[in-house]
Amino acid sequence: MRKILELQNLKKYYATQKAVDDISFSIDEGSIFGLLGPNGAGKTTLLRMITGIFFPDSGSIRFDGKAFDPLNDIIKIGYMPEERGLYKKMKIGEQALYLAQLKGLSRSDAMEKVRFWFKRLEMESWWNKKVEDLSKGMSQKLQFVTTVLHEPKLIILDEPFSGLDPVNANLIKDEIYGLAQRGSTVIFSTHRMEQVEEICDHIVLVNMGKKILDGTVGDVKQQFKENKFRVNLKELPASVNGPSFELVEQKANTLIVRIKDGYRSNDVLQHFLQQDITIEGFNEILPSLNDIFIRQVEGTRSTARAFQPAI
Amino acid sequence: MNKILLIIKREYLSRVRNRTFIVTTLLTPLLFAVLIGGNIFFSMQGRSKHKIAVVDENGFFKGNLKSTDELAFEFPGDVDTTNYLDRGYTDILLIPKFDGDKKTDYIIRSKKSIGFALQESIERKVNAAIEDQKLQDNGITRAQLDSIHKQSQFAELKTQQQGENGVKESSEGLATAIGYGCGILIYITMLIYGMMVMRGIMEEKTTRIAEVVISSVKPFQLMAGKIIGIGAVGITQFLLWIVLIFILITAGQAFISGETLEQVQLLQQNGGAMPGGGAMQASEAAQKMYNIQHTMGTANWPLIIGCFIFYFIGGYLFYAALFAAVGSVMEDIQASQSLTLPITLPIIFSFFIMTSAIQSPDSPLAVWASIIPFSSPIVMMARIAFGVPGTVPYWQLGASIVALIGGFMFTTWLAGKIYRTGILLYGKKVSWKEMMKWAFRRH
Numbered sequence: 203m204r205k206i207l208e209l210q211n212l213k214k215y216y217a218t219q220k221a222v223d224d225i226s227f228s229i230d231e232g233s234i235f236g237l238l239g240p241n242g243a244g245k246t247t248l249l250r251m252i253t254g255i256f257f258p259d260s261g262s263i264r265f266d267g268k269a270f271d272p273l274n275d276i277i278k279i280g281y282m283p284e285e286r287g288l289y290k291k292m293k294i295g296e297q298a299l300y301l302a303q304l305k306g307l308s309r310s311d312a313m314e315k316v317r318f319w320f321k322r323l324e325m326e327s328w329w330n331k332k333v334e335d336l337s338k339g340m341s342q343k344l345q346f347v348t349t350v351l352h353e354p355k356l357i358i359l360d361e362p363f364s365g366l367d368p369v370n371a372n373l374i375k376d377e378i379y380g381l382a383q384r385g386s387t388v389i390f391s392t393h394r395m396e397q398v399e400e401i402c403d404h405i406v407l408v409n410m411g412k413k414i415l416d417g418t419v420g421d422v423k424q425q426f427k428e429n430k431f432r433v434n435l436k437e438l439p440a441s442v443n444g445p446s447f448e449l450v451e452q453k454a455n456t457l458i459v460r461i462k463d464g465y466r467s468n469d470v471l472q473h474f475l476q477q478d479i480t481i482e483g484f485n486e487i488l489p490s491l492n493d494i495f496i497r498q499v500e501g502t503r504s505t506a507r508a509f510q511p512a513i
Numbered sequence: 514m515n516k517i518l519l520i521i522k523r524e525y526l527s528r529v530r531n532r533t534f535i536v537t538t539l540l541t542p543l544l545f546a547v548l549i550g551g552n553i554f555f556s557m558q559g560r561s562k563h564k565i566a567v568v569d570e571n572g573f574f575k576g577n578l579k580s581t582d583e584l585a586f587e588f589p590g591d592v593d594t595t596n597y598l599d600r601g602y603t604d605i606l607l608i609p610k611f612d613g614d615k616k617t618d619y620i621i622r623s624k625k626s627i628g629f630a631l632q633e634s635i636e637r638k639v640n641a642a643i644e645d646q647k648l649q650d651n652g653i654t655r656a657q658l659d660s661i662h663k664q665s666q667f668a669e670l671k672t673q674q675q676g677e678n679g680v681k682e683s684s685e686g687l688a689t690a691i692g693y694g695c696g697i698l699i700y701i702t703m704l705i706y707g708m709m710v711m712r713g714i715m716e717e718k719t720t721r722i723a724e725v726v727i728s729s730v731k732p733f734q735l736m737a738g739k740i741i742g743i744g745a746v747g748i749t750q751f752l753l754w755i756v757l758i759f760i761l762i763t764a765g766q767a768f769i770s771g772e773t774l775e776q777v778q779l780l781q782q783n784g785g786a787m788p789g790g791g792a793m794q795a796s797e798a799a800q801k802m803y804n805i806q807h808t809m810g811t812a813n814w815p816l817i818i819g820c821f822i823f824y825f826i827g828g829y830l831f832y833a834a835l836f837a838a839v840g841s842v843m844e845d846i847q848a849s850q851s852l853t854l855p856i857t858l859p860i861i862f863s864f865f866i867m868t869s870a871i872q873s874p875d876s877p878l879a880v881w882a883s884i885i886p887f888s889s890p891i892v893m894m895a896r897i898a899f900g901v902p903g904t905v906p907y908w909q910l911g912a913s914i915v916a917l918i919g920g921f922m923f924t925t926w927l928a929g930k931i932y933r934t935g936i937l938l939y940g941k942k943v944s945w946k947e948m949m950k951w952a953f954r955r956h
Contacts, residue, residue, distance in 0.1 A: 289722055
């Protein structure tokens with residue numbers, strides 16, 4: 203798979219703090235990539251290096267197969283920061299045109315793209331309105347459009363769904379899928395795990411400037427699974443406990459069991475089958491990303507940024 | 514480069530199209546016109562007439578105290594302090610017998626207070642009447658007296674300047690006016706538009722648009738675009754004001770001149786004699802008008818306008834960069850006092866130095882302040898009006914220009930460094946000390 207972005211030993215130290223401390227990973231072209239981490243983990247600094255706003259202290263960034271050249275590559279990147287920014291008093295159509303032109307589109311190209319996206323997301327009637335007249339969700343939509351309308355190869359979305367109602371969130375989600383299908387790569391930075399689980403192919407978890415997890419969503423879950431299974435029985439047997447597993451939780455006829463080392467799931471089934479108990483359901487319980495996230499991050503929550511300046 | 518132009522265009526258009534800009538641009542000259550016109554109108558119409566009963570114990574004021582439009586002196590024999598109001602007088606003037614060399618007070622009493630100017634006018638008239646009487650007492654005839662007055666009115670002081678190529682007429686009054694005018698304009702520009710740059714940058718920072726834009730352009734481009742764009746707004750506003758003022762003056766002249774010309778003609782027909790107050794005022798106005806037109810010609814306008822444009826732009830760039838640096842670290846306009854003070858103080862000081870430089874344009878303070886770029890835009894303009902190379906030698910002008918160019922290049926560089934860090938920094942109060950650290954750290 204072709205890599206759109208490769209980070210090698212990236213470091214960015216501030217006066218009092220290591221914001222990004224030796225992080226490496228790479229992103230496949232056309233994938234949806236989740237960059238996760240608690241507040242102050244170094245996500246924003248990392249993204250600012252990828253968008254060319256900051257220079258890394260050391261390490262290298264390769265973009266689209268070549269060394270990253272912020273001045274020229276910036277056109278191929280769309281960045282939507284966590285804190286949304288638009289000119290409040292500027293008319294919406296003009297604003298979208300202006301931001302597109304700043305990305306390097308000619309006025310006529312920009313006009314064409316803006317019209318296309320406004321039509322697509324049913325925003326045409328907004329053209330002469332001002333941002334201050336928009337609701338939060340509407341300005342979010344506008345922000346999304348201004349981020350993607352120059353069809354960048356790499357789209358970086360920092361918390362794109364915050365403040366969106368479910369209808370608009372789905373609309374944006376569909377657009378993200380669509381962009382990925384058309385060949386754009388999406389970096390999706392968030393700490394909302396349920397969205398990551400749903401959308402992302404590949405995730406990296408950072409905390410306190412370091413990478414602590416890297417892999418596909420499935421891999422990560424496998425890596426953190428605890429061999430827990432849910433067993434639904436028609437009736438309770440005389441002996442709920444068996445040699446191959448321990449009972450974690452019991453709720454009426456539903457048992458949650460952990461398989462002991464050296465045994466397989468079939469051994470659990472065997473135990474109940476031998477007692478002639480009807481098994482109505484049997485499935486593995488994989489940890490949610492949320493659980494994994496909390497487990498990995500817990501105890502280190504008091505990250506440095508809360509107390510120290512991030513210059 | 515193309516992106517800077519885009520940013521300049523946006524900054525410029527978004528402000529020029531703004532309703533507030535249009536309103537203030539149109540209303541400011543109108544407001545001044547209304548103020549000046551109103552002032553003239555009320556001073557002509559609204560002056561309250563004073564009918565003054567004079568109680569004179571000397572007996573020679575009758576006929577010597579000249580009444581004017583607003584002061585009517587009358588000498589009714591049977592009026593005193595108890596009944597002058599009932600008799601229809603507004604004031605009563607009590608003049609006791611003057612006794613040789615002793616100091617004598619005369620009193621005016623009235624129900625309404627008398628303005629300061631009117632007091633002076635009455636005092637001048639009474640004292641002139643005394644002087645006339647004393648001169649006549651000593652054998653000078655009425656005709657001689659009139660001739661003396663006429664001569665002293667026609668005598669006027671003219672100043673000349675010894676230049677390299679001969680003698681030139683100089684006009685300190687005009688130089689003072691030009692100096693003040695230019696100094697105040699540049700002072701206002703630097704403060705108003707500098708603050709506008711600061712607020713604009715702070716808004717971009719707090720609305721987080723800066724982060725979006727900086728992912729497309731270099732921070733320096735965004736800052737420079739803002740400074741140049743707002744500067745262009747300032748120039749536009751000044752140009753519009755000049756055009757509007759010109760229109761208003763032309764309109765005003767068309768309105769006033771008919772009346773004034775008539776009075777001047779009347780004056781000429783009467784062979785220079787002054788029949789009444791109105792014509793007197795008209796002749797003074799005409800005389801002044803002539804003087805202004807004449808002395809305006811003595812100023813070196815191309816040099817003054819050229820220098821004004823240079824110091825106007827240079828001073829703006831110098832301070833706008835500093836304001837930009839401060840704007841980039843601010844998140845709250847209220848908490849910005851300690852940051853803006855080091856910028857506004859030199860501007861305000863320059864203004865005071867300018868007022869003293871107008872009094873003595875050659876003093877060491879004036880010379881140095883007109884070379885140092887912190888104060889040169891305001892102070893040098895005040896000095897240039899007094900003459901180049903008479904008051905301001907060429908080397909001083911050159912040094913000042915070079916220092917200002919160097920100065921704004923330095924402040925722009927400095928601001929660029931501070932801006933780059935400050936614009937993306939949130940939730941932290943920054944001091945000047947830290948800003949300097951960012952500016953001079955090595956990368």
